[in-house]
Amino acid sequence: MTAISSNQLKIRVSLGMAKTPRKKASKKDIILLKASAMFREKGFPATSMRDLAESVGIEAASLYNHIRSKSEILQEIVFRIANDCNIHLDSLEETNSTSIKKIESLIRFHIEMMLNRFDDYCVMVNEWIHLSEPYLTNFTTQRRNYVQRMEAIIEKGILHKEMKPVLPYVVMLTILSSVRGLEFWHRSEKRIPSKTMEDHMVNYLINGLKKN
Amino acid sequence: MTAISSNQLKIRVSLGMAKTPRKKASKKDIILLKASAMFREKGFPATSMRDLAESVGIEAASLYNHIRSKSEILQEIVFRIANDCNIHLDSLEETNSTSIKKIESLIRFHIEMMLNRFDDYCVMVNEWIHLSEPYLTNFTTQRRNYVQRMEAIIEKGILHKEMKPVLPYVVMLTILSSVRGLEFWHRSEKRIPSKTMEDHMVNYLINGLKKN
DNA sequence: CCTACCGATCGGTAGG
DNA sequence: CCTACCGATCGGTAGG
Numbered sequence: 001m002t003a004i005s006s007n008q009l010k011i012r013v014s015l016g017m018a019k020t021p022r023k024k025a026s027k028k029d030i031i032l033l034k035a036s037a038m039f040r041e042k043g044f045p046a047t048s049m050r051d052l053a054e055s056v057g058i059e060a061a062s063l064y065n066h067i068r069s070k071s072e073i074l075q076e077i078v079f080r081i082a083n084d085c086n087i088h089l090d091s092l093e094e095t096n097s098t099s100i101k102k103i104e105s106l107i108r109f110h111i112e113m114m115l116n117r118f119d120d121y122c123v124m125v126n127e128w129i130h131l132s133e134p135y136l137t138n139f140t141t142q143r144r145n146y147v148q149r150m151e152a153i154i155e156k157g158i159l160h161k162e163m164k165p166v167l168p169y170v171v172m173l174t175i176l177s178s179v180r181g182l183e184f185w186h187r188s189e190k191r192i193p194s195k196t197m198e199d200h201m202v203n204y205l206i207n208g209l210k211k212n
Numbered sequence: 213m214t215a216i217s218s219n220q221l222k223i224r225v226s227l228g229m230a231k232t233p234r235k236k237a238s239k240k241d242i243i244l245l246k247a248s249a250m251f252r253e254k255g256f257p258a259t260s261m262r263d264l265a266e267s268v269g270i271e272a273a274s275l276y277n278h279i280r281s282k283s284e285i286l287q288e289i290v291f292r293i294a295n296d297c298n299i300h301l302d303s304l305e306e307t308n309s310t311s312i313k314k315i316e317s318l319i320r321f322h323i324e325m326m327l328n329r330f331d332d333y334c335v336m337v338n339e340w341i342h343l344s345e346p347y348l349t350n351f352t353t354q355r356r357n358y359v360q361r362m363e364a365i366i367e368k369g370i371l372h373k374e375m376k377p378v379l380p381y382v383v384m385l386t387i388l389s390s391v392r393g394l395e396f397w398h399r400s401e402k403r404i405p406s407k408t409m410e411d412h413m414v415n416y417l418i419n420g421l422k423k424n
Numbered sequence: 425c426c427t428a429c430c431g432a433t434c435g436g437t438a439g440g
Numbered sequence: 441c442c443t444a445c446c447g448a449t450c451g452g453t454a455g456g
Contacts, residue, residue, distance in 0.1 A: 042341070043255060043257060043341070043342075045255060045257040045258040046257040046342065126338075129254075129255070130255075130258065164415075164419060166412050166415060166416045166419075167404065167408070167409075167412045169397075169404060170409065170412040170413050170416060171416060173390070173393050173394070173396060173397060173413075174386075174390045174393065174413060174416055174417070176393065177389045177390045177392060177393025177396075178385070178386045178389045178390060178393075180389060180392075180393070181385050181386065181388065181389025181390075181392070182385070184385060184389075185381075185385060192379065192381060196379070197379075197382060200378050200379045200382040201382050201385075201386060203376075203378055203420075204378045204382060204383060204386055204420045204421075205386070205420060206420075207376060207378075207419065207420040207421075208415075208416045208417060208418075208419040208420030209416075209419075212424060
């Protein structure tokens with residue numbers, strides 16, 4: 001591959017959605033990218049700064065010219081993607097559409113976040129426990145807010161008789177857990193195409209809600 | 213909800229307890245119990261033997277009179293509960309019942325394992341990655357076998373027109389992931405009773421499968 | 425089950 | 441971005 005295309009790829013992968021597409025990946029971006037992959041694979045506590053440095057191609061001490069601490073890396077990974085989820089939910093809430101279509105759209109969004117930004121998404125859902133204060137409290141507060149907004153959409157769908165009366169909390173939990181479970185599929189040999197996975201999972205989760 | 217689930221329940225209860233109920237908890241049992249709780253809460257790599265020793269009430273060095281290594285503790289926790297799941301599936305496969313009832317029964321079994329043996333179940337699903345060889349390979353092989361047997365039951369239900377044609381792999385993944393997601397509920401303030409959680413989750417997951 | 429201690433490795437800093 | 445190095449902590453052992 002050419003130098004140009006690999007640059008573009010780095011940006012797209014590291015930022016997920018390139019806010020500033022012209023700027024190429026900085027060393028810090030590379031560190032975050034490698035860290036995300038290693039944190040997902042081995043977990044945050046089991047990843048040493050020396051492991052990370054080796055995968056970046058520099059000495060461990062040199063990492064500290066780009067980041068302040070190991071914790072800071074985790075914070076940046078987690079809050080960057082959490083923020084993108086929040087922003088998406090903001091815009092979803094503003095759309096005019098039935099509750100069931102909103103939920104389907106939300107399921108698809110999460111599946112695609114999981115698949116397109118696999119390492120970051122996995123780190124967010126698996127490693128947030130290792131955040132230090134005040135980031136830990138900040139994250140759990142954000143998450144509580146997020147799931148309550150999801151539940152509100154489901155609640156409305158039940159009130160409007162669009163959906164079966166399953167506890168909104170259970171529906172939210174089942175949806176988010178199922179998306180998280182795609183990690184298992186992503187790790188194993190993927191005999192099933194991602195679009196097929198997405199459609200079948202959406203079908204299954206929406207079938208359980210639909211009235212007929 | 214159905215009569216068959218209470219049959220399977222009996223199996224689970226006897227497995228959840230010690231094989232020799234008269235023998236009281238040994239020091240090793242206490243160590244495994246405390247380790248399971250700490251591994252779930254902080255993860256295996258972030259739990260030190262000194263942390264564990266303190267929670268048991270002895271010095272770190274004394275742990276080694278009862279266990280051989282930190283890894284061995286993880287192995288015992290993981291394989292003990294994995295084995296109970298395998299045994300349950302053996303007996304479930306032998307029952308005469310529709311596929312959909314088998315799946316409902318399996319969902320209930322997993323939910324109850326998760327809730328009744330919370331720490332062990334969470335350690336199995338979250339910390340198995342930290343097993344060392346050959347235990348790691350052993351575990352992934354067992355798990356591959358287990359999920360294939362689950363998929364076979366679902367496959368049969370689809371062939372017999374009991375269930376909608378959702379990919380068995382996706383159904384299996386969604387079910388197991390949803391059960392795992394109950395960790396989130398268990399950790400937070402449980403405003404919803406566990407029986408209600410179970411029934412609603414079973415309803416949601418079975419509704420998505422049922423033909424009508 | 426304890427005290428005392430081992431070598432290895434951790435996250436991180438100093439100084440260039 | 442490197443070499444050199446810090447104090448702290450890790451899993452585990454020796455010996456009683």
